[in-house]
Amino acid sequence: MEKEAINLEEIYQKYRSVISFRVKKSIGASTPEWEDVVNEIITNVVEKIRKGEFREESSIGTFIYTITSRRIIDYIRQKSKVLKHVPEPTPYPHPHEYIENKEKAEIMAKAIKKLTPKYREVLYLYYYKDLSREEVAQKLGIPPRRVSERVNYSQKLLKKLIKI
């Protein structure tokens, strides 16, 4: 019994952020119910494991992914039905999350500004201008592989700059 509890705690710690990320990506981070949906999924996962419905036919990750995907589909269907009768609520971010995210974004923006033009340019074209890897490569006269390398290296530099 104790073993099961530890496992569930681990699962909760490990997968909460993954489930949250997937839910926010699917229904939008500004949707007020996203946290409720995440909590429902976690409760559902725990219940199913306790009932022995996870038979290790697949990995635990895939098992949780399947439950998450089904709940997201249900939510979207439910939302679509509701929207037929009532106007969609205005999306709003959680005030704490908004402030936290805003501060993080400011720090990140400052860090990007500190990058050398070589790396800023690739971030600008690839993410801000939304060009494909090949288009960026063509504009900069470098192989497409080099674009990915520069983006990855930019990320490493940003990590260092933010830590400082």
Next chain:
Amino acid sequence: MRKCKFEDLIDDYLLNRLAGENKEKFEEHYFNCHYCFEKTMERDELISVIKSKGDIIFKDEYVAEEAKGETWLEKITSFLTPKQWAMVTVSACLFFIILLGVIPNLKTSSPQFFINEDLVRGGSITLISPVFETQTVPSQFEWKKLGEDLEYKIYIYDNGDVLWKKTTKENFIVLPEEIKKLLTSGEKYSWQVKAFSPEGFLVSVSSRVQFKINRPE
């Protein structure tokens, strides 16, 4: 160095360039791969900041440049990749080689146009005499003059065959005695005049007029 084969899909996923089964596979993957999930989170944060604050972040160097717009040369060169431009250049060269080298050799001689004299129906040369019937063998054939410097060719036919023909610049011709002898009383003949320009071009043809030499009573 790449640690996971799915790592390359992170950007495509976050930039909504993955769809259907590929998207689902990647999502399932980051539920199982902590490394990819961490990378995805980090990259998502970076992209979100760039998307929301890009106009401020890149203001100094790029937004001003963007406002100027691409030059026409940049627009043209960015329209195709260098490889595609190379292909276009090679194709254009081949096209001109074919156009300038091969086609002239295949060219046949210039088209020649001929005027079939019999098909010209000017009809503006009016024949004056003889017409219909004559009491004696005509000694002179006369027609209305069309203009200066024209050359007339007179044809006398016996049953469709040319009996005699002669060229003159006058609007009449005197029949030689030896030809007069060929024309017999009671027979029908016809005649026609064609007019030619000084350059030798047919300009008009009269209608073929029949005449009969009556038998002496």
